[in-house]
Amino acid sequence: MQTYTDILIIGAGVVGCALARELSLRCAADVLVAERACDVAEGASKANSGIVHAGFDAKPGTEKARLNVMGARMYPAVCAELGVPYKQIGALVVAFDEADRSTIEKLLEQGEANGVPGLRIVEHDELMKMEPNLNPAAVCALEAPTSGIVSPYELVYALADHAALNGAEFLFDTEVQGLIPTAEGWRAVTADGDILCRCVVNCAGIGSAVLHNQVSDRKVELVARRGQYDVLDHPEQPPFTRTMFQCPTKMGKGVLVSPTVHGNVLLGPTAEDIPDGRDVSTTAEGLANVAEKVKLTWPGMSLRTAVTNFSGIRAHEVNGDFIVGKAAPHCWEAVGFESPGLTSSPALAAEMAQEIIASEGFGPKEKIVPPQPKGKPFNEMTPEEQAEAVARDPMNGQLICRCEVVTEAEIRAAIRRPVGARTVDGVKRRCRAGMGRCQGGFCAPRVVEILAEELGLPMTAITKGGGESRMLVGEI
Amino acid sequence: MNTIRKELVIIGGGPAGLAAGIAAREAGVEDLVILEREHEAGGILRQCIHNGFGLHRYGEELTGPEYAARDIAKAEELGLDIRCDTTVLSVDGDRRVTCVSRTDGLQIYEAGAIILAMGCRERPRGALGTPGTRCAGVYTAGAAQKFVNLEGLMPGKRVVILGSGDIGLIMARRMTLQGAKVLACVELMPYSSGLNRNIVQCLQDYDIPLYLSHTVTDIRGRERLEAVTVMEVDAKRRPIPGTEQVFECDTLLLSVGLIPENELSQRAGVELSPLTSGAVVDDTLQTSVPGVFACGNVLHVHDLVDFVSDESFRAGRAAADYLKGQAPKGGTLAVRDGEGVRGVVPQKLHPDQDVTLMFRPAGVYKNASVVVEADGKEMARKRAMIFTPGEMVALPLKAEKLAGVTGDITVRMEVR
Structure with missing residues (x-):
């Protein structure tokens, strides 16, 4: 099989989907996104801290600093337009001794040089009033009021949906194994045949270095740096109202405690360099490490209400900065897009789309389709809104996930979106069914049934997360 | 949005809610409703097709559906109003119950009294903090039981069971009878938390080894489960290095404890006990919120449904007394x-x-x-x-x- 497209984007993470959206809105070219997994946001984009960083971490003058600050500024508008949960809750980087104080003073300086607004150092007494559950051993903290939280995978789903509404196509279970230059552009080799394109963008996450090194003489090296997390159930009162960082280390931003946009509490991550970039397992040592480090910030932490743990892989380039831009003729890339990659992605996508269009001479788009946000979740509606929702669609009166209060209408809508859910995990991340304290114990059988109905498949064909991850092995 | 006054609202139509409703009606409460989120009444008994229910109450061995059917028949005879496919969204301290269903939309009941009978749920993998991958094939025993007994679908073929709670033991036998190979039942504690009769009838009769003082320390498999690591634990329940055994399997069933489902109770301001995870009640099964009663597994996790029914009859009668102003004083x-x-x-x-x-x-x-x-x-x-x-x-x-x-x-x- 041979496919042709104007623009081939490799990787359907936050970068690939943001770029697909920008290109599909701005130019008339055909956009095809090839993704090795079964869904968008299956790599680092679904497994990270979900923080929109203010921009004080990166060294001034780096791509990380530039794109972070620019991206953070774009977030409120992008999320509002797409209907993605985002909250600017602010962050504190806490110093626990005088050595830490000099670190945060340096961060303040760096942040100001990067153009981050509103930074200041808060001393102990005020700090404890701001966050009473903080370890009283805290000396002071750097406050970054523009730091925010976002649901990272919901952002990617919304970006992908909007791109698809504007004509972008997605090819899943398709791994690009090689890039070969042709007279007209590039030939991307996959197990199911070649994809011919005029230009290509490599945003393949942890897989991006291999492709980069095929097309460029300036070799790069990516290290898979794993981060493990624990997630706690949503408490009545969140322990902290802001994202609480410890001082960064040479391996990363350190361990955080943060509320999530859905009211859970996120703890982590670790930072371990591992040989296998696909190994997203958690380990006893890693989780013990998270628990121990979190207790420095939050001595009262208990894992009694833990709902799950997970890990994600940072694609860390050994020289420490993003590698973005043109890698070869008609070939662009975003390599080493680790933190603050999520924050930087809207800025990178806007900038790169403009470059690609100018360089390739693609014509403007004639008709733009506006996004179709999924709307307010049933769980967050007022009783009046809930009554109205059921009157509008009786399927809203059928609760499927009791822990997160998700209705049958919402599950079906998640499957019917432009880039809809095809797996149990895809449903879970799109509408939160199975995300709660029982972890799908009650609703998973029903979700499998609804997926089978909507996709026209037998229940035994439904997978948890694609590939061979079948939920059931057969009939009785 | 509809507001309806009701003397008594019972949340949950499992064995607890049914018994409470029957007793309340027999004690003279005419105006009552039972709200059930599933399509049919009967609760978890519907998927418990094994026998052993009713020995104390009826002196005979019934299956779960048979046990439930007797209460449902009695409820029908008494003309109880059971609203299925109806999920309660909230209960407040003024005894206002907000619920939703496809047919009736959003409704608010203003209740004279409420009986909480929501049952319990299983502890999932996340609550254990077991490391490893997040592959398919890891289920709570109850979810697997639902697939097998209600949907006729097999969740796996080579099975390890973590925890020796009753549902896990029952599922060891059930999966075996359906042709699966159950390799081991692994229990963290030096004793089983299940009924002795289930150890005998579900494990020993099928030569399924029970590993006491052992636990699963790793879960492997990129897509579907491929193997689990089992280790012995010391007196402080810490894995002992060097005791690793790897079981190649495609399914891990968890039967590691039940938790009363008290999210609604909590939001209503009901005081909960950290020991039972259920409400703190007096001898009439009244909670800290006046007129709100609790019974069955939402109050504390029972071993036998017979005792759930017994307790719930008492709750139904106590709610009736409360409504008549005859609750004990002092x-x-x-x-x-x-x-x-x-x-x-x-x-x-x-x-x-x-x-x-x-x-x-x-x-x-x-x-x-x-x-x-x-x-x-x-x-x-x-x-x-x-x-x-x-x-x-x-x-x-x-x-x-x-x-x-x-x-x-x-x-x-x-x-x-």
């Missing part, structure tokens, strides 16, 4: 857990009423007695060859024994 005495005893229910009692104290032993005690004491005096004693956490202890206490008691009542285990 102060209450506190009931405390002594050594070897965990989560006595009720936690408070009126000294002029007969009561049954129920709890689970904190460990295995051989040749022991349960002793009830107050003001330095022994009030009741129950001897047994063995007490285990898997089997509940019920201890009736007559009001005359309580006459004149002023201090706390303590229930403790005494080993001879």
